Amino acid sequence: MSLSPGHGQPESEPVARGRLDAVCIVHALKPDAGAVGTTAIDKRPIDGPVKVRKMGLYADVQVDREHHGGHDQAVYAYSEAEAGRWGAELGREIPAGLFGENLRVSGIETSDAVVGERWAIGKSVVLEVTSPRIPCSTFARHLGEENWVRRFTERGDVGCFLKVVRTGKIGPGDEVVVLSRPGHGVRVRDIFVGPTQEQANRLLEHQHASGRPLPDKVLRTLPKPETEH
Structure with a gap:
């Protein structure tokens, strides 16, 4: 699983290691009051390996690809530590899949993952943050918690979307290895809050140097370049 030299640390020097606790796919489509009229947010763990394709996990469904799908949002990951913090606050269990995530991981940051870092899972799969x-109203209706969008936004434990760099199979219990982490240091959480001009500059410089285009969703969050008067 070699990466382009000069961009982050090489595979032989992993940045971090964790574990894939659960792999979740849609259990059943649910009717929803939103514009699409249905939702695939009801994800539940499956046993055994599952194929990871460019558009996500085999047998999973993306109903609203504009907001919750497409190549740049093929897989959604959430950490056990973040789920545990919510469980303590809400006084309820947050089982894998409840937040609509495909991957529940431990030992790996999701909201604090750096944009562009790459994960290896299993024998062949490589994903990129x-x-x-x-958070949206569909998520709020699914959870049934009061003021959920506001509370989820204020906490900022939002998890991360990933695109599929290399397809293959993954399953619960697989090791998750952070292969590389871009030096710009801008985290998923920073994008969610709104990056500063300095962070935006670092992202754009990295995009130019690495040749890896930033996702449109990230580009839309960047402040306009400062102009001289």
């Missing part, structure tokens, strides 16, 4: 999850 792209952007934060933006």
Whole structure:
């Protein structure tokens, strides 16, 4: 799983290691009051390996690809630590898949993952962190918690979307290895809050140097370049 030299640390020197606790796909489509009229947010863990394709996990569904799908949002990951913090606050269990995530991971940051860092899972799959999850009214209706969008936004534990760099199979219990992490240091959480001009400059410089285009969702958050008067 070699990466382009000069962009982050090489595979032989992993940045971090964690574990894939659960792999979740849609259990059943649910009717929803939103514009699409249905939702695939009801994700639940499956046993055994599952294929990871460019548009996400085999047998999973993306109903609203404009906001919750497409190549740059093929897979959604959430960490066990973040779920545990919510569980303590809400006084309820947050089982894998409840937040609509495909991957529940431990030992790996999701909201604090750096945009563009790459994860290896299993024997062949490589994913790249792209952007934060933006909470919506569908998510609020699914959780049934009062003022959920505001509370989720204020906490900022939003998890991360990833695109599929290399396809293959993954399953619960697989190791998750952070292969590389861009030096710009801008996290998913920073994109969610709104990057500063200095962070935006670092992202754009990295895009130019690496040749890896930033996701449109990230580009839309960047402040306009400062102009001289």
